[in-house]
Amino acid sequence: MQVSSTTEPARKAFFLLDLTDRIAKAMRIGSGVLLVFIMTVTLVDVIARTIFAATNGGIDVTFTGAVELVSYGMMAMVLLAFPYGVDKGQVIVDLFTDNLRRRTKMILEAVYMFGFAALSSGMTVRFFEVAGRMRRSGESSQDLLIPLHIVYSLASCALAFLALRCTLLAIDYLVSGAKRP
Amino acid sequence: ADYTLRFSHQWPPVAGMQKDLFQVWADTIAKESDGRIEVEMYPSATLAAPPAQYEAVEDGIADVAAAIQGYTANRFPLTQVVELPGLIKNAAHGSCIIQSLYDEGLISGEYKGTRPLFLFTHGQGLLHTGDKLIATPDDLTGLRIRRPTSVVANILEAAGAQPLGMPAPESYQAMQLEVIDGVALPWEGALAFRLNELAKAHTSVGDLYTLSFLVTMNEDSFEDLPEDLQDVITKNSGMAWSEKAGNLFDALDAKGLKQAQDAGHTFLTVEGGVDNPAWKPVLDKATETYLADLESRGLPARKVYARAKELAATCK
Amino acid sequence: MSAPLIGLICVAVMLLLIAFRCPISLAMSAVGFVGFGFIVAFKPAFALLEKGPFETLTAYGFSPVPMFILLGVFASKARMSAELFNGAKTFFGGWRGGMGLAAVTSCGVFSAISGSSLATAASMARVALPEMKKNGYAPSFAAGTLAAGGTLGIMIPPSIALLLYALITEHSVGQMFMAGIIPGLLGLVLYCATIAAIVFFKPDVAKPGQPTTIMEKIIGLKGLLPFAAIFAFIIGGIYGGFFTPTEAAAVGAFFTMILAFVRGMTGTQFIEAIGETLTLSIMIFFMLVGAEIFGYFLSVSRISHSLVELVAQLDMPPYAVLFCVLALYVVLGCVMDSIAMLLLTVPVVYPIVIAAGFDPVWFGILTVITVELGLITPPVGMNAFVIKSVAPDIPIGQIFRGVMPFVISDIVRLAVLIAFPSLVYALL
Numbered sequence A: 001m002q003v004s005s006t007t008e009p010a011r012k013a014f015f016l017l018d019l020t021d022r023i024a025k026a027m028r029i030g031s032g033v034l035l036v037f038i039m040t041v042t043l044v045d046v047i048a049r050t051i052f053a054a055t056n057g058g059i060d061v062t063f064t065g066a067v068e069l070v071s072y073g074m075m076a077m078v079l080l081a082f083p084y085g086v087d088k089g090q091v092i093v094d095l096f097t098d099n100l101r102r103r104t105k106m107i108l109e110a111v112y113m114f115g116f117a118a119l120s121s122g123m124t125v126r127f128f129e130v131a132g133r134m135r136r137s138g139e140s141s142q143d144l145l146i147p148l149h150i151v152y153s154l155a156s157c158a159l160a161f162l163a164l165r166c167t168l169l170a171i172d173y174l175v176s177g178a179k180r181p
Numbered sequence B: 001a002d003y004t005l006r007f008s009h010q011w012p013p014v015a016g017m018q019k020d021l022f023q024v025w026a027d028t029i030a031k032e033s034d035g036r037i038e039v040e041m042y043p044s045a046t047l048a049a050p051p052a053q054y055e056a057v058e059d060g061i062a063d064v065a066a067a068i069q070g071y072t073a074n075r076f077p078l079t080q081v082v083e084l085p086g087l088i089k090n091a092a093h094g095s096c097i098i099q100s101l102y103d104e105g106l107i108s109g110e111y112k113g114t115r116p117l118f119l120f121t122h123g124q125g126l127l128h129t130g131d132k133l134i135a136t137p138d139d140l141t142g143l144r145i146r147r148p149t150s151v152v153a154n155i156l157e158a159a160g161a162q163p164l165g166m167p168a169p170e171s172y173q174a175m176q177l178e179v180i181d182g183v184a185l186p187w188e189g190a191l192a193f194r195l196n197e198l199a200k201a202h203t204s205v206g207d208l209y210t211l212s213f214l215v216t217m218n219e220d221s222f223e224d225l226p227e228d229l230q231d232v233i234t235k236n237s238g239m240a241w242s243e244k245a246g247n248l249f250d251a252l253d254a255k256g257l258k259q260a261q262d263a264g265h266t267f268l269t270v271e272g273g274v275d276n277p278a279w280k281p282v283l284d285k286a287t288e289t290y291l292a293d294l295e296s297r298g299l300p301a302r303k304v305y306a307r308a309k310e311l312a313a314t315c316k
Numbered sequence C: 001m002s003a004p005l006i007g008l009i010c011v012a013v014m015l016l017l018i019a020f021r022c023p024i025s026l027a028m029s030a031v032g033f034v035g036f037g038f039i040v041a042f043k044p045a046f047a048l049l050e051k052g053p054f055e056t057l058t059a060y061g062f063s064p065v066p067m068f069i070l071l072g073v074f075a076s077k078a079r080m081s082a083e084l085f086n087g088a089k090t091f092f093g094g095w096r097g098g099m100g101l102a103a104v105t106s107c108g109v110f111s112a113i114s115g116s117s118l119a120t121a122a123s124m125a126r127v128a129l130p131e132m133k134k135n136g137y138a139p140s141f142a143a144g145t146l147a148a149g150g151t152l153g154i155m156i157p158p159s160i161a162l163l164l165y166a167l168i169t170e171h172s173v174g175q176m177f178m179a180g181i182i183p184g185l186l187g188l189v190l191y192c193a194t195i196a197a198i199v200f201f202k203p204d205v206a207k208p209g210q211p212t213t214i215m216e217k218i219i220g221l222k223g224l225l226p227f228a229a230i231f232a233f234i235i236g237g238i239y240g241g242f243f244t245p246t247e248a249a250a251v252g253a254f255f256t257m258i259l260a261f262v263r264g265m266t267g268t269q270f271i272e273a274i275g276e277t278l279t280l281s282i283m284i285f286f287m288l289v290g291a292e293i294f295g296y297f298l299s300v301s302r303i304s305h306s307l308v309e310l311v312a313q314l315d316m317p318p319y320a321v322l323f324c325v326l327a328l329y330v331v332l333g334c335v336m337d338s339i340a341m342l343l344l345t346v347p348v349v350y351p352i353v354i355a356a357g358f359d360p361v362w363f364g365i366l367t368v369i370t371v372e373l374g375l376i377t378p379p380v381g382m383n384a385f386v387i388k389s390v391a392p393d394i395p396i397g398q399i400f401r402g403v404m405p406f407v408i409s410d411i412v413r414l415a416v417l418i419a420f421p422s423l424v425y426a427l428l
């Protein structure tokens, strides 16, 4: 069992993959900002409520929708970090296969990365479909009345990038026979 | 069984709604189909989250589900007109109104994509608070009240409260931790979600609000059945079952009220209900705002509301 | 082919995939998708590809997961969990295995602000594991101690699992929390006894620490102070009605961040903290999404249903029923996530156990302990994985080996609670 992360030597640049690397890193910065955002929203909500109660309603800086901001913020945070983490943040059991040849291991890795690509492609399409359904029905979130089709469309874009990155990584594993650092 | 229908809902397996309504429906279907249809129950939202029950049927994850329309905001705006103040006398009455609106085609356009079996409402919603009775809207000022849907939120907000959205099962803990000062629930909810343990003061403002529900079926699951079995389903839909649901809610309301009475709680029934001079202006304004908002989006809200009022007079 | 049979085949395929290095999140998602497709149809299975991620990632109930990790990371940047551990270490002084005792005791203290086993294991392992390895502790012993110590998080309130049990069975959450305290402390005591026993029989897994004087021991307790401050802040905030247990995670993280800055956390360290939190959170969220999709499949496969029906048909004496249910949990726990297991099995098992005449609160405690056992049993033990993520150089096999004595300890705890149910009610 190991959390896959390797430090094998970098190989010849694979232009498109390099590009997605950079985009994935940039997305992860956004993810970090959202992490702090989630924490702050909750804190501000709690403080506003406390002030409101302490002043018997005299100072009202309360707002609605903290729960929603946290929920959708969390989804955005995770979707933005998935492309960077898909090859690094996986838990695998290496109990029985530790002695396989490296080439065999890399082929397995590539197969599973294609699996992730297929999975995230399916998710992309499905989120896109639901976005369409939401646009037609006009459904919105409960508190902030955010049109849900926008949420789904954005999620679909993030997932599409994840699918692209997984495909490129899988091809890279097959071609180069090693993981990038 | 030749056919299996997965029936999903959010109530716990021990709740009255499961035991005395959904299971009864399932048993009836099994019996009338001579055992050719089996209905598998998925209680406690094990197959779909509470707000996702309707979608689960639309997608075919469940074949049948009991859904709460208001848990998905702006998806069933015309249906939620029945949630507005002052329409219903009790659950049976509300169920008759909403089922009739559906049968007359006034709100059925909101249910394309699934095959609704029957619609119903719960009884009059009350305010359950720690120990402070709510005589006038002024008493609500600054109180954090759990509410079920955004329509109800508008009503409470108009009255001066700070509505907080959360699923009914979460309200017990929120109330216990004093994160909320009270909850908006019918007596059935106070019973099922144990709020009578924490809320000792109960204020009834007549029909302050209600909540709409439906049991609906996946189109394909229905089409896949042979005609005689489709008839069994059709026969067990519509007004007859809407009435059963309403009556059960009313019976559970009586049980919840009795529980609070036996515990020696305090009660306030606002004289005249929603027509009380202290309440009427705020509630009328909330209603007007909601209808105007829908109209501005091109929805015939006023027409539906007018018909609902007529039905309120003719329904028992 | 019946649904439960398809279900069993799919579970077998998933285990096989996992054995062949398939990432666990992918194995759960893919098998869940295909299994659901075979049992129901592929069109609705396709819908799971939206439901799975959307329901999981927008679940407000999961928001404490990254927040508690963040709290733990800040606590380590503020050297808080380190001080807690060091204080405990000084307290146990020259004892052989003293650091092991210090580790589980710290886990127990940490549990009092953490509702999740994973967060407890992650936070304490980060601090205690390097220290224990540096001081000559056998890696499997050190890792096992921390993986097991993490499970203390779920009995000592706040606890996500007890909360869920209370909600599913419509019991008072406060009552469940109170009922968990003594079994939680009992678990801590038994873990300490287990460590003492391990060290007695295999002295070479642990080294004696520096002997300390009474004065030093008392001074060592000051490591508890910043910790006690946060604990008091969180518990006071929750029970004073200022914030909910869910919000407590974020508020606690913020409070700890301020503390960390006061104690000299640099901007670079802050960014590191965010990065570490993301890495661990994403690893968990990948699996939560997989577990969600897999959960849909498990629901419709009715595997748990069939097993429970089987138990009911055999018409057994009450304690045999109880034993079978707990045995089922142990088996399911080997491959399943604890929260998913609670959600799937309790609604089905509960009526049977209650019909057999057992008390719901007491059964809830037994259930949660047994389900939590799944977090440390191979091949799928989330706590062990978390330790693995903190210390990638320790082979997973060694971690699971190190955990085994604690599994036995938990079984002893179950036996004690079954023999003396009054322990559960003492505080009610």
Ligand code: NA
Residues within 6 Å of the ligand: C111, C112, C113, C114, C115, C116, C152, C153, C154, C155, C156, C157, C158, C159
């Ligand atoms: Na805890």
Ligand code: NA
Residues within 6 Å of the ligand: C333, C334, C335, C336, C373, C374, C375, C376, C377, C378, C379, C380, C381, C382
């Ligand atoms: Na396990």
